[in-house]
Amino acid sequence: MTKTYTEINEKIASGKAVVLTAEEVIAYVDKHGLETAAKEVDVVTTATFGPMCSSGCFLNFGHSTPKMRITEAWINDVMAYCGIAAVDVYIGATQLRHNDPANMYHPGEFRYGGGHVIEDLVAGKKLQLFGLSYGTDDYPRREIRTMFDINDLNQAIMVNPRNCYQNYNVAVNVSDKRIYTYLGILRARMRNMTYCSAGQLAPLLNDPYYETIGVGTSVWLAGARGIVYAQGTQHCSLVERSENGVPVEGAGTLALSANMKEMRPEFVRGVSFKGYGVSLALGVGIPIPILNPEILRRTTVRDRDIQACVIDYSTDYPEKTDRVLGRFSYEELRSGAVELMGKKVPVTSLSSYNKALKICNLLKSEIEDGHFFLSEPSQRLPLNQGMKSLTITGAAR
């Protein structure tokens, strides 16, 4: 029993597609059996919401009179990259605001940065552009200061070269002083633990061998219709996997892009990690077409079948020792506490299951209502790819 993308899209167009969330499909298959369910179910919606540090966006301002080739720019005092065409700029999520003392008085607060600029843009707020140029014959203006919002821009395109990490580390701190990381505040002597995955809802955990999610897949990016435009940076499929094929560490990633003018502010949030920096939290939803029973079976993965590795972020992570302190399933992690090295450790998340579930349901309604169609990937993501380390060699002459 197999289906094609075209058949599923025809059902979506006629409003007859059967769509379940990655959570609902578990009970459905338990009840109806895999073969029957594979005939009935057309799409399973998956999602995640969490900090995505690689987020950034390209903005096009249009030309002022006289024209200007902006060479340096700041938006709300956050530096944007201008080494591209005349009035295009790029702003990245982890860029700090000009004069942010960073960790000079440790731990720094990082209240506002690139992620917050992106949030404010999507929320339709007015922002300040300050730009400089050296001036040329065709672009004589040397300075610009003006207020704008997203509607004044020709384009605002989000790009996200490393999104939707398949699985992720669980962080703990074995040292005897508190540390500040991108996985939050980790108290001394393993007094807390943080994970960051939507577990059974996460897109690439529901399609562990990238059978349906590939380059060209349509995605829901913060409410906008987006696309997977490439394999994500650090995509590393050659990792240890459990018997069910699910990786026990980071593994695959996706590069995503979408029009920011279509995004919903609820799913685009600037974040501040005390002592670490700024970033952007984003919501992503990806539909999985149920082309055959095997693809369906993989979407029934549940929290108890997905393992994640606990890493010490005080020494092992920064020193890259590859030591793993323990392994837990997301079911155990979500229980609120686990036992590690003889000690009961409270566990919390940085990824929001609540928002991921909401996105699964929003995407489900969009598909049911015939507003969101599936697209067949034009390229598979690499299955046999490892990850290189950076070797430090002598200075170049």
Add this chain to the structure above:
Amino acid sequence: MITKKIYLYFPKSETEKPIVYQLVKDYDLIVNIFRAKVTPEEEGYLSLEVTGSQENITRAFAFLGTFDVVIHAGNKGVHWDESRCSHCGACVVHCPPAALAIVDPHTRTIAFNEDRCIECLACIAACPFGACSSAF
């Protein structure tokens, strides 16, 4: 006996007056101060809990009303902005009295129980989304 959380703002003219002492002495209230602060401009902020009979508490509030003090009933010292909360749960482990806690284990929804909050301010540092803030 009832317990009420209150948050007081003292303008410069009132910071010298021993108002809390009188709450204890004249109105027989048990006072539990969470946080107090005097700014360089000599304004004062005080966040406390009072326990006593309903009658004494009503009288004490009337007494406070005779000063130029701004009184807020309830926990106004720490604010949780629900619309900014992403329900990630990062704050939960840092909140000693579990004032911020998961209230629906299935949807993993977080809620703030302000009666439980002891105003330790740990959540302000721990929340990456800036959902928690302090009035002073």
